[in-house]
Structure formats: C-alpha cells, structure tokens
Amino acid sequence: MKALVLGASGQIGALCVQDLVEMCKVDVIASSRSLERTKKAIKDLKVDPNKVTTMELDAKDLKKLDQVMKKEKPDCVANCAWYQTNLGVMEVAVKNGVHYTDLGGFFDTCLKQIEQNKKWIDAGVNATVGLGSTPGMTNVAGGAGAKKLDKVDTIDLYCSWGNTLPVKEAGWPGYSIRTVIDEFTQNPIMWIGSKHQKQPILSGEKEVIMPDPIGKVKSYYIKHSEPATMGKNLRAKNVTFRIGFPETDLNTFKTLVQLGFASAKALKAGTGEVSPIDYLTAMYQNAILAGRETPPDEPFEYDMFRIDCFGEKSGTPSTVTYFIETWNDPKRNASSARDTAVPPAIVSWWQGVKKIKEPGVYPAEVTVDPYPFFKELGRRGIKVTEHFDVVTKFF
C-alpha cells in the first residue's frame, strides 16, 4: 500500500514517514513545500530512501494535489501540515476516493471537517480526523474509558512534558509554534453541562498528578478539539482539556505573545519586511531541522498524558484513568513528539488494509479500536496503562 504524507519536513510529518516505513511497512510519498527540507528530515531520521519518494507539494495547491493523487493513486493521505490546510486537502481526497487523516483541526476546523460527513459517506471513503497525541491518543483512551463504564459523567484530559536536563532549559514545543501561539491567544472552549462553553485564556487552573518525573503540575484550559467532539460522541456531560506546562515553557510562550510574535502583520526589520509569526515559524523550523542533526545518546525528554473518565458501573461511582508516557527514542533519533506522529501512521496503515473502513468523517474516539491501538503504541515504546477504580458500597 502507498501513503501520501503532507508536511513531511515538519517535526511530526518526518516522524510519521519514519513510522509508516519502518513499523507499518508502507511505501510513502513524503512531501512539503520544500523538497530540500523534506529530504534533509528523512535523511537525518535514517529512513530507507528506497521506501520513500520525496516531492515538493504545497497542500494549498489543490490542483497539483489532485494531479498527484490521480497519478500516484495513494490509498491514504496523512496530512501533517498546519491545520489550516485540512479542509482543502479533504476536498481533493474525497474526490479521488483516498482515505484521510490529520493531526487535528483546533476546535473550529475540526467541527467544519465533521460537517463534511455526508459527502464522505456517499463516496464510501473514511476520514479519521485529529489523530495525534492530543487530540488523538487521548480521544481513543476517553472512548475506551467510556465503554468500560455504564454511564459517563466527566472526562478530564491533561497533557504535560519536560526534560531531565540539569539546567531547566526551555525545550522547544513538541508541536508547531504557530499552534502554541494560537493556544495562548484564543479562548478555550470546554464541554460543560452538555454544551460548549467559552472560557478565559489560561483559566481553569488545577493541580494534577502526572506520571514521574513530572509529579504535581499546575494545568490550564487550552483551546483544543477534544472537547469539540468527545462530549456528544461519548455521551459525557463534561469534557475538559488542560495543559500542565513546564514553568520555563509557560513563561517563554507568554513572553513571545507579549512581545507581539502572534502578529501576522508584516513589520519592517533590517533590510526586509516579515510578519513576527512568520519569522518565529522560520526560526522554529530551522531549530527542529538542526536538532535532528545531533542525536542524543539517551532518553532525556518526555510527553505525558492523563485521561480521567468519571461515571458509574453497576450502580456505583467508578473511575477509569489512563496514563500515556513517551520518552525520546535515541536508537531511532525520534523525539518524544513521535507520540503525535505514530497515531496518524497507524491509522493510515489501518485505512489502507481496511481495518478502518467506515465511510464518513469521524474523530478518533469513534473509529479507532482502543486495545489493538494501545498495543501498537506499546510496540513503539509508547506506554499506555489503564487503572479501573470501582467503589464498593457496604450499605
């Protein structure tokens, strides 16, 4: 089978190509707007060049994308470019009968994608959207927890990360700096009391215990697509999403926003004009590429997730909690951000071999079978544990 990966030069896209080739044994066309950046990313990750065709392809150039799909006939497309490309790419994919997955639509885009459901059902093609770590693995875990309970009341999701460097250096974020800036400038929307409710930026402060070495961390509401879909699909009254930022990163991101790096308005600087957000993005992309050139010798950075599902089982209050832990994998020069790249790789592969085949557009909690998925994660050293706590009443 053959998969087309868009945004393959990126932090996640390159790792998705690596997983598709090495773990899923799928042939890949790896593309981004820069052939040079894509080639470098694939080479630095030591992916077998015989298994990958590279090409320059702008995901916004729908005419060229259409031509590529017609010529190359991929079974599926994993869109790892920025989420602003999701709707356009889907339009071309459904027209060509190509299955689709992506890394998330940041709430509003995700809902617009799901509105396309009928078109996909009519075409008999599957789109499973929002398939990274979170959204993605956390949706699947929430779905698994909901199935274990007779009744779900609340699902609380948490994400955190960090490193063991002796000096608490701010690591760069495990996801696009553009999305980080969106998260710090757009109001989060949570599913509370069975409806979407807008919250203040960085509100909902709550201390949560995450797996070691994080331990207790302050977490905050962040705009994400999990509360956009999980409440309705899993019949929960409340679904919240919080990030527990390492303190250094929280301060860095706040400072970037205060300095005006969120602005898309071109600014005269030195000999040229460029918008602060585009400049920041270019610096981030260079840092990601340079970071892959010197592989670390040992695990030193990690991503952690916690999913609490509260409800009832056999008439008593019960809680199902999932912890998901990922460290960087020095053997494959893969950062902990691989936990965002592996899920779209697995789902693309499963679409290609018809393990996922429901026509329509769905988020991960609907189409992804949790336990086989968790086992695939485990095969890559991404550790999922399930903790089922049932209260026994003696009255």
Ligand SMILES: NC(=O)c1ccc[n+]([C@@H]2O[C@H](COP(=O)([O-])OP(=O)(O)OC[C@H]3O[C@@H](n4cnc5c(N)ncnc54)[C@H](OP(=O)(O)O)[C@@H]3O)[C@@H](O)[C@H]2O)c1
């Ligand atoms: N669900 C999750 O858990 C999760 C986690 C992390 C990230 N994400 C989302 O995933 C997306 C990618 O994140 P990332 O960390 O990999 O960001 P990134 O490192 O900035 O990579 C995105 C890549 O997309 C490429 N790209 C941008 N526009 C494109 C276009 N029009 N056509 C083709 N390629 C294009 C860029 O490469 P060129 O400049 O070379 O084209 C860039 O390398 C973001 O939207 C992010 O929010 C989701």
